[in-house]
Amino acid sequence: xxxxxxxxxxxxxxxxxxxxxxxxxxxxxxxxxxxxxxxxxxxxxxxxxxxxxxxxxxxxxxxxxxxxxxxxxxxxxxxxxxxxxxxxxxxxxxxxxxxxxxxxxxxxxxxxxxxxxxxxxxxxxxxxxxxxxxxxxxxxxxxxxxxxxxxxxxxxxxxxxxxxxxxxxxxxxxxxxxxxxxx
Numbered sequence: 001x002x003x004x005x006x007x008x009x010x011x012x013x014x015x016x017x018x019x020x021x022x023x024x025x026x027x028x029x030x031x032x033x034x035x036x037x038x039x040x041x042x043x044x045x046x047x048x049x050x051x052x053x054x055x056x057x058x059x060x061x062x063x064x065x066x067x068x069x070x071x072x073x074x075x076x077x078x079x080x081x082x083x084x085x086x087x088x089x090x091x092x093x094x095x096x097x098x099x100x101x102x103x104x105x106x107x108x109x110x111x112x113x114x115x116x117x118x119x120x121x122x123x124x125x126x127x128x129x130x131x132x133x134x135x136x137x138x139x140x141x142x143x144x145x146x147x148x149x150x151x152x153x154x155x156x157x158x159x160x161x162x163x164x165x166x167x168x169x170x171x172x173x174x175x176x177x178x179x180x181x182x183x
Contacts, residue, residue: 033061036060
């Protein structure tokens with residue numbers, strides 16, 4: 001994969017199943033879905049009640065990832081709109097068994113974001129795999145493996161900015177380049 005582009009629409013603030021508005025301070029389920037034949041990922045939200053009742057995206061939409069979140073208040077600062085570290089880590093863990101290239105690339109980008117947020121620590125790499133560890137975990141356990149999709153550093157930087165914008169994360173420009181690929 002030489003170019004990573006994740007263009008994702010912003011949340012609508014309403015349940016995709018019922019159309020019911022999701023109010024400020026209300027917990028909800030945020031999902032990223034793929035539309036059959038489309039390159040972009042879309043953001044689709046559900047009320048907790050609809051999700052717990054078994055509602056999920058239906059074809060032509062296919063679930064890519066999901067996480068629990070709280071709808072921000074209108075006067076909340078941008079930084080307060082961010083997904084918490086716990087939600088980001090949950091999303092990262094959900095994608096651990098990702099078999100397709102798109103999910104692997106998304107997980108790789110998410111791991112870089114979590115490293116920048118100091119939730120994960122870079123432990124090294126080997127051919128095609130970056131090794132990371134959750135900060136504060138037992139160092140006697142093996143590190144987590146993240147498949148490196150081989151994206152160019154510029155593409156990674158651009159995709160992280162897009163990921164941050166979509167997930168309402170405050171992402172600062174990268175001061176130093178992250179080297180990816182085989183060594």
